[in-house]
Amino acid sequence: MAVEKLRVVNLKNRLKNAARTIVMVVACFAVFSAMSQPLKESAPKTYTVQQGDTLWGIANLFLNQPWLWPELWRHNTQIDNPHLIYPGDVISVSYINGEPVFSINRAKPSLVLSPGSTRRVKSAPIETLSWSVLAPYIKQHTLVSEEEYELLPHLLGNHGGNVSFVSNDLVVSQQENRPDDQYQVVRKQSIIRNMQGNVLGVQLTHVAKASLETDVSLPNARMVKLSGSNQEAKRGDKLLTDSFTLDADLVLQEATSQRGFVIGDLHDHDLLGRYDVVILDLGARELTAGTLMGIYAGGPDIIDGEEPQYASNSDVINGNGLFTDKVQQPALKIGEVIVFKTFESASYGIITRAKEGVRRGFIVAKP
Numbered sequence: 001m002a003v004e005k006l007r008v009v010n011l012k013n014r015l016k017n018a019a020r021t022i023v024m025v026v027a028c029f030a031v032f033s034a035m036s037q038p039l040k041e042s043a044p045k046t047y048t049v050q051q052g053d054t055l056w057g058i059a060n061l062f063l064n065q066p067w068l069w070p071e072l073w074r075h076n077t078q079i080d081n082p083h084l085i086y087p088g089d090v091i092s093v094s095y096i097n098g099e100p101v102f103s104i105n106r107a108k109p110s111l112v113l114s115p116g117s118t119r120r121v122k123s124a125p126i127e128t129l130s131w132s133v134l135a136p137y138i139k140q141h142t143l144v145s146e147e148e149y150e151l152l153p154h155l156l157g158n159h160g161g162n163v164s165f166v167s168n169d170l171v172v173s174q175q176e177n178r179p180d181d182q183y184q185v186v187r188k189q190s191i192i193r194n195m196q197g198n199v200l201g202v203q204l205t206h207v208a209k210a211s212l213e214t215d216v217s218l219p220n221a222r223m224v225k226l227s228g229s230n231q232e233a234k235r236g237d238k239l240l241t242d243s244f245t246l247d248a249d250l251v252l253q254e255a256t257s258q259r260g261f262v263i264g265d266l267h268d269h270d271l272l273g274r275y276d277v278v279i280l281d282l283g284a285r286e287l288t289a290g291t292l293m294g295i296y297a298g299g300p301d302i303i304d305g306e307e308p309q310y311a312s313n314s315d316v317i318n319g320n321g322l323f324t325d326k327v328q329q330p331a332l333k334i335g336e337v338i339v340f341k342t343f344e345s346a347s348y349g350i351i352t353r354a355k356e357g358v359r360r361g362f363i364v365a366k367p
Contacts, residue, residue, distance in 0.1 A: 038068050039093065039100050049089040055128045055252065056338070056352060058085065062093070062102075066352075067254050067292045067336070067367055072102045084125040128250040128290065134340055134350065137277045139244050140230070141266050143192065143201040143343045152238040155185070156221065164232040170213065172221050173239055183210040183224065183239040190268065192346055194281040195261050195361065200345040203266070203279075206244060207233050250290035250340060258286050259365045262295070262358060263346070271357030278349050280364055284342040291339040293349070294367035295358055299329035331363050 043062045059066035085091075090105040144152075153174035158165060165171050186204040193199055208229040216223040226233060260282040265272055272278060280287075301311035304325040311326065335354035339347050351358060 038063050038065055038072065040064055043093065046090055046092045049085055049087050049091065049126060051087045052130075053085075053087070053126050054130050055085060055126055057130075058091070058126075060352075062091075065367070067252060069252065072100060086125055128252060129338065129340065129350065129352075133275060137266060137348065137350070138341065140206045141189075141277075141348075142186070142204050142206075142240075142242070142244055143279075143346055143348075144204060144240075145201055145344060146191075146199055149188065149202040149204075149238070152186075152240060154239070155224075155233060155235055155237050157235055164234050165226055166232055167208065167227050167229045169226050169233075170216075170223055171210075171226060171233070172218065173210075173224050175218075175221050176239075180241045181212050181214075183212075183241060184208075184244065185210050185226065185233050185237050186240045187234070187237050189266075190264070192264055192279055194263055200263070200281060200283075201343060203264075204238075204240070207231055207237055210239060250338070252290050252292055252338070253288070255287070255291050255293040255364075255366050257366070258282060258291070258293070259363065260286070262360055262362045262364060264360060266348075271359060272351060273354050273357060274351055276351050276358070278337060278351060278358065280337075280339070280347045280349055281345075282339075282347055282364070283345040284347075287339050287342055287347050289340055289342060292367055293337050293339070293364040294333045295335040295337055295351070295354065296331035296363040296365060297334045297356065297359075298331040298363070302327040302329065333367075334358070334362075336367055337364060 039062060047058065047061065049058065055069070056066060059069040063069065063072075085104075086106070088106075092103045092105065093100055094103060095101070153176045155165070156172045156174065157163075158169060158171050162169075185207040187207050189203040189205045191199055192201045192203050208231075209227045210224040211227065213223040213225055224239070260280050262272075262278045263281045264279040266277050266279075269276070280293075303309050303311055304327050334356050335358060336352050337349040338352055339349045341348040349364075
């Protein structure tokens with residue numbers, strides 16, 4: 001009986017291993033199939049670039065994996081940089097040795113000055129991502145180190161004894177060693193920490209603009225005038241000299257060996273989706289603006305016993321089933337993110353695709 005029972009156990013184990021192998025083969029086949037079919041079934045044969053189009057939008061129109069855009073121009077002799085596409089360009093799809101490639105018909109634009117005379121002009125290339133999508137985040141948020149934040153001067157009060165201030169108000173602030181003429185009034189929104197709890201920076205939100213009043217002299221302080229208020233400024237709000245700007249023009253490029261985590265967002269939401277901005281624990285030393293990364297979510301570990309259960313189950317947490325097999329699920333790709341602003345130890349990225357809600361702790365890596 002003992003021998004027969006052992007045979008049954010061995011048979012069960014072999015069947016489990018075979019089933020796992022089949023699942024891995026099917027998953028690998030699915031990944032290979034997606035990679036071998038870069039064009040969407042709904043992709044048009046030709047497309048004329050319109051004013052207001054974005055590179056990402058056009059790539060997403062044609063491709064299952066939009067970041068493969070540069071690769072499909074490899075046989076094209078008319079274009080040096082696949083990131084520079086202009087309104088009026090006609091993009092066509094053809095096949096070489098069974099593989100899809102892009103080609104372009106680019107008209108030579110001209111501007112009529114007078115009858116019988118013309119002058120060639122070159123329009124600006126389309127954007128990688130729509131400025132209207134990115135602008136609200138770029139203009140309203142930034143990240144600084146704790147040390148830098150502590151050194152920023154803050155607002156003290158005004159002549160009327162108010163606790164809040166708006167555009168055109170004159171406000172007294174702390175003295176600074178090297179005063180500038182123009183400032184951003186900012187407020188601490190949150191402390192950004194990595195997955196180990198280490199502080200990566202202080203998240204700031206933009207409150208108003210401020211300009212130095214040079215004709216007012218104070219012995220140990222200075223006077224600034226507020227303008228462009230987004231909300232009421234308060235005593236204690238800081239003055240920042242840096243402007244809220246976008247990094248250099250975004251040039252799409254795939255992440256290679258970089259690997260990090262989603263560690264937060266701009267509004268402390270639990271679930272994030274398309275066009276939400278996430279904060280990554282990768283800074284300017286690891287990434288540049290325009291880096292595209294995949295977003296991956298891992299499933300809970302599974303306890304393989306007589307009654308399979310998830311490792312988060314209370315019985316498992318309390319110690320039951322410690323000697324059973326544990327199956328660790330792979331992290332599956334659920335979306336993509338494009339980095340558009342980098343800081344010393346972190347970066348901002350905008351989610352361009354997500355099949356499920358994105359949370360803190362999700363992995364970002366090569367797409």
